[in-house]
Amino acid sequence: MAQADLDNTLLYYKYRVTAPAKLAGTALVVQDPLDQVLTTRKAWRYSPGERRVRRLPSLAYDSQQPDTSGLATADVVDSFNGAPDRYEWMLLGKREMLVPYNSYAVHQQGIAYDSIVQARTLNPQLLRYELHRVWVVEAKLRTGFSHVYDKRRFYIDEDSWQILAVDLYDASGELIGLQESHPISYYEVPMFNSTLETLYHLKDGNYFVDGLDNNEPMYDFEVKLSPRDFSPQALRRGAN
Template sequence: MLRSIAVLMLVAAALPAHARVDAVQAARLGQDLMPLGGERAGNAAGTIPSWEGGLSTPPAGYQPGMHHPDPYAGDTQLYRVDASNAAQYKAVLAPGYQKLLEKHPGYYLRVFPTRRSAAAPQRIYDATRYNATNAGLISGGNGIEGTAAGIPFPIPQSGQEAIWNHIARYRGDQVRMVTNQAAVLANGDYTLLKRDREILFIYGREGVTPADLDNTLFFYKYAVTAPSKLAGSSLVVQETLDQVLAIRKAWRFSRGERRVRRLPMLAYDAMQPDTNGMATADVVDAYNGAPDRYEWTLVGKQEMLMPYNSYAVHQKGTPYETILQKKSVNPDLLRYELHRVWVVEAHLRKGFSHPYATRRFYIDEDSWQILAVDLYDKSGAMVGLQEAHPISYYDVPMFGSTLETIYDFKGDRYYVDGLDNNEPMYDFNVKLNKTDFTAAALRREGI
């Protein structure tokens, strides 16, 4: 591990560095700041505890391949926020949640004690400490340099730096997962779409240097396996770090045509297939891709009620029909906690179009996972709320979403991705190779 960090330092030293903080500020990491940049101490009220290392080892009884048992199953609910008392909690409720409670009075937030469970491998902490004085933005903020692992800007000075922290956060070295998505219509109808998905991360891999990245963040592939009328279609994506310099490459295999086609654009406001028009390309993982079409503002840090430690909705065997209710995900399976979040606003630049002209992101200070997003159209009207319901995958360790939702307030409907309760659990040790993520591989596997 020390050798990989040393190599990283030598290679990055040859690059033009744009330090974001000085050595004195960087020394705070691992001291009054936790290793990824969050405040180590709790809040003055005692409602947010100090960070004590997070969940970095599995609890007793855990076996590899299990849907992660809830280490906080014994916690008692503190209170419930619903339409009748939302005004009382307005200071800690994002506008999107206020709107959700107003539109769907049957919805509620079950609030539990705050558990700061986010954790990552030590090498990610080491790389983040190095990045604090060496990583920089390039291409007008649309790429990063001087780093190959870790959070690029643990003490962010701008909205662009904060959003890059989310984009580049650690999500494992590789993963294979089988998940379902559903577009739940206003009448409650939906069809589950099952996908077998694989991701090979390049940024963040152990031993990778900036020279090894070749402008690549990760490789991604999925194959639709159900329903039968859609099964057989597949997609492969080569995700670039600087998408202005080189846009992401994507190819799709169509079962009907039995051929592979290069997709001209799979980014920004391009609609994802089979989402009933509710999910643009850039809402995957709460936000992905080039940030060049928005102006980014770092508003500051706030204490907010956010989805967190969502183990209940992750448990094996829970029927999907129990999770997917008519107007919303079943609130009895969701958990909310009070956390400090970085608030970042994104305003669409002139000359570009997108259903979301303004977005307000709430980014976890401990992990840089986006937890919620307020969505506004070009008239300034709030049109949606996006959520990521995260858990600590303590077997890695890695903190990330197990379920993602988008509520469409205009259409009175919602979209869900990540349903895995009746599928094999994520495999973070799967053997993957770059050659698995090419048009040729897609064609070969499709045939």
């Protein structure tokens, strides 16, 4: 990897699916550039059925996010990610509103996932909302581009700059989706970040949850990794 590539690197990302059985062993690695207009995102996926690593032709904008059963587009990870060039952006101002915050209850170790994920919504008894000041930013799809979300309205925490909620609209102006980011403070880092993210589809009642880790080992923020650990070769080695 050339030094020029490292200079434009935002982050590396890798995951491996352990369940359900039909997806177990599937893995993905992503190399994310800082300027995604200048350099496109690179992503590779390992399929245990084929025992091969394949380069994904596109993992951006409204392309389907792998292993989500079609419930999430690539750009909804972290509430929004990727190049912003297909939208016109407008700052609408600041307001007070109830938003997800200090979500330690839903982050507790040992809670059964079935008690968190319920029909049509997460268990409200485990969620916390607080009155906070947020910046309201609206993104409107530019002429000549297509996306399932024609307009997005972001509610961004004044203190942490964390996106806490997003309203999603279709081309007719109908509200069709809602994203929520449930944040906590990781004091040992220190870092304020989401422990759980949800994307609700308001028309059919389905929703996608990202970040369930209550019965998994806690993040190791001190692990030593290098760019080589996020290469397609490393993805293949990890499958053996």
